[in-house]
Amino acid sequence: MEDDNGGVGHGDVVDVYPLNRYYFGSKEAISKKDDDDLVDRIHRLKANYEVNGMRVCVEGVLLVELLGRPHVLLLQVKNSFFRLPGGRLRPGESVEGLKRKLSNKLSPIESTTSDNWQVGECIGMWWKSSFDTLPYPYLPRNGCRPKECIKLFLVRLPISRKFFVPKHMKLLAVPLFQIHDNCQTYGPVISGIPQMISKFSLNIIQG
């Protein structure tokens, strides 16, 4: 792709619409898994691994504009940690399951599971070599048997829509410059989003 910008292409363009075009409401919480303590959680992960093999999670990166800057929509659970909308795929489920997960976290309760989510490119894969380690953006070593894979996808938002978020969560728009290189607050996966989407040209539409 050639253009007038020093002879170098812009890459894929992603439209980013203003935050004020979106409506944010809340709904009853569905899952109680966030109440697990760490020991319960690792017990559950091990039992699932024995039956189903590697856990596969899919997560969506949704971008909005605020003050002329790109922001990522993050869920904050019980005023504590941050996560991307998404979750674990069912055994044998394809990445289409991300649409089910996005609806689960972000759509009104009565909506269908597909709900017109525009799930785009895979932008990164992160791997856990054991049940209680941080994920890394590469396989720890050749031939190892990872316990979990987290796949991130860029989700194109329409120019306007309504979000309904489970009551024990908040949906926040966080600027890229705040999450960049901020593993301590957001964890390794979210703080790596700016690098993972840096190949895209963001077409920031101001509100």
Added chain:
Amino acid sequence: MEDDNGGVGHGDVVDVYPLNRYYFGSKEAISKKDDDDLVDRIHRLKANYEVNGMRVCVEGVLLVELLGRPHVLLLQVKNSFFRLPGGRLRPGESVEGLKRKLSNKLSPIESTTSDNWQVGECIGMWWKSSFDTLPYPYLPRNGCRPKECIKLFLVRLPISRKFFVPKHMKLLAVPLFQIHDNCQTYGPVISGIPQMISKFSLNIIQG
């Protein structure tokens, strides 16, 4: 893409061949620009910006296998800082200029500029808002006029080849786990490579 891996596709596969399949030699240095001191360099960058507008640099990420792990080929300049092979595009030059730069840094002197380099996908773009700041993996703000854009491309290596590196540089194979999250040693761009290539499945071929 579907496979037997928990119903989730592997993404694009990149073959990574053993380091011992490659030959490393040296050649006379060509450019003296690395001798610039910081003041001279910023003076030169400003003068070039006045004439040609935003500086565009293209850099190649080349992967090899060592001890079963993926490594990135990095140039170390005079036992000091690290850089990726690549450099500034000429005004109006397309990303094809990366092949010229790769030959300049990595091929025998007598080789032609094209030299069969397999330049693949753009994996990331980094931006400098002024002449003396660190690059960021996003545009600082909407409507700003960046001074430099650094575009990274994944370069597929053949199963074997010879590299010839300018005498004042060394070509090193550095494991992904060493550069990951190590901005202090490698700078923000190189230390972000694991995230930028995490969407690819590396097919590690052991030596």
